[in-house]
Amino acid sequence: xxxxxxxxxxxxxxxxxxxxxxxxxxxxxxxxxxxxxxxxxxxxxxxxxxxxxxxxxxxxxxxxxxxxxxxxxxxxxxxxxxxxxxxxxxxxxxxxxxxxxxxxxxxxxxxxxxxxxxxxxxxxxxxxxxxxxxxxxxxxxxxxxxxxxxxxxxxxxxxxxxxxxxxxxxxxxxxxxxxxxxxxxxxxxxxxxxxxxxxxxxxxxxxxxxxxxxxxxxxxxxxxxxxxxxxxxxxxxxxxxxxxxxxxxxxxxxxxxxxxxxxxxxxxxxxxx
Numbered sequence: 001x002x003x004x005x006x007x008x009x010x011x012x013x014x015x016x017x018x019x020x021x022x023x024x025x026x027x028x029x030x031x032x033x034x035x036x037x038x039x040x041x042x043x044x045x046x047x048x049x050x051x052x053x054x055x056x057x058x059x060x061x062x063x064x065x066x067x068x069x070x071x072x073x074x075x076x077x078x079x080x081x082x083x084x085x086x087x088x089x090x091x092x093x094x095x096x097x098x099x100x101x102x103x104x105x106x107x108x109x110x111x112x113x114x115x116x117x118x119x120x121x122x123x124x125x126x127x128x129x130x131x132x133x134x135x136x137x138x139x140x141x142x143x144x145x146x147x148x149x150x151x152x153x154x155x156x157x158x159x160x161x162x163x164x165x166x167x168x169x170x171x172x173x174x175x176x177x178x179x180x181x182x183x184x185x186x187x188x189x190x191x192x193x194x195x196x197x198x199x200x201x202x203x204x205x206x207x208x209x210x211x212x213x214x215x216x217x218x219x220x221x222x223x224x225x226x227x228x229x230x231x232x233x234x235x236x237x238x239x240x241x242x243x244x245x246x247x248x249x250x251x252x253x254x255x256x257x258x259x260x261x262x263x264x265x266x267x268x269x270x271x272x273x
Contacts, residue, residue, distance in 0.1 A: 002153075002238035009043050013250075017153040019238045023111045023118055024048075024097075025267035027155035027240065030252045033261050037099035038072045045268045048097040054083035055100065055122045059130035061088035061139050064096045087127050088136040090119035091269035092143055099266040103254040104163075104244050106220050107155040107265035108133055112140060114149040116270040125165065125219055129173045133223050134230055147230060152237045155265050156251050159243035160207060160218025163255070167191050170206045170215035174198040177205070177225035201225070 002019040012031035024044040032040060041050040049069035053062065067084045089098040090110075098120040100107050105124035112118070119136050121127075137150065165173075171185050171194040178197050185191050195215060198206040205221035220239050227237055244251040244263075252261040 002235075004238070004240055015155065015240060015242070017238050017240070019151045019236075020109060020111050020153050020267065022113060022116075023267050023270060025109055025111075025153075025265075027107060027109075027265045028263050029250045030261065030263055033252065033263065035264075036070070036072070037097070037264055037266055038070045040099075040264055040266060041097045041268070044097060044266060045095065048095045048268045050097045050099060050266070051089055052083065052099040052101075053086040053089060055087050056085045057122075057124050057126040058085070058087050059127055059132040059135055060086040061090065061121075061132065061136045062086045063139070063143075064089055064091045064098055065093070087123075088119060088121040088132055088139075090136060090139050090143070091117045094269055094271040097266050097268040099264055101262035101264050102155070102157065102244075103252045103260075103262045104158040106157040106223060108223065109153050109155070109265060109267045110136065110140070111151045111267065112145045112149050113151060114146065115144055117143065117145065118267045118269045120265065120267055123219065123223055125169060125173050125217065128219050128222050128226075129176060131176055131226060134226050137227075137230060147232055148236075150232060150236055152227060152232070154220045154223060154237070154239045156240045156242040156244050156247070156263075157220055158245045158253065158255055160205065160216050160221060162243065162245050163217050163219070164209055164211070164214050165217045167195060167213055167215050170198075170217045171195055173217060173219065173222055174206050177201075177222055177229065
């Protein structure tokens with residue numbers, strides 16, 4: 001059983017996962033929201049360079065070497081940084097810290113125990129529907145990673161029990177983990193058939209909602225099932241036991257507050273023998 005641990009920096013708390021013990025990493029709480037990744041990297045590894053992107057809820061994945069490292073900026077200039085659009089970043093050299101921000105979506109950090117390389121992914125329902133996590137793993141494989149060597153931690157995100165979406169969205173996201181689904185979810189029959197199949201899965205990622213036309217969706221569970229389809233074993237994956245919506249003392253939730261505030265998650269690559 002992989003464990004999650006609270007760490008403290010100057011009186012502020014962040015999470016680490018035992019599955020990623022070989023890498024400096026952190027899933028930061030709302031207490032750090034005024035700190036940029038350029039500053040937060042100093043907590044994890046002062047020698048590392050920080051990389052981040054402009055997240056757009058898509059499936060684009062980049063190598064950190066394709067973007068410029070971000071450097072500390074005066075607060076007045078923070079909005080002037082030009083970032084490349086993407087939702088996944090992976091590394092190919094040591095001392096690269098890759099970052100994503102979330103406020104209900106799933107932050108996914110990946111480490112490779114053989115190469116030391118890492119990835120950070122922003123996986124909301126749109127990115128999950130587009131299978132951004134499997135696509136990031138495909139990028140890592142093209143750079144030498146083997147499935148058995150990957151270690152994957154999903155940080156705090158909105159829990160399925162409280163995440164209400166349309167049945168269309170639930171079916172669109174969930175269809176990615178079914179063996180056979182309609183080519184396009186065009187009608188009510190297609191949607192209902194897909195939802196029925198999803199509800200029959202163990203630890204179903206889609207649950208009933210009392211409101212007509214709505215369902216409850218567990219995005220982290222869908223990502224876990226997508227990883228399973230790649231041959232990744234359950235002991236290679238850990239999911240944080242925290243919900244951004246249900247823990248207002250720890251995390252921002254866009255669904256709860258409708259404010260554009262975020263928490264950052266980052267991981268630093270290293271060179272392993």
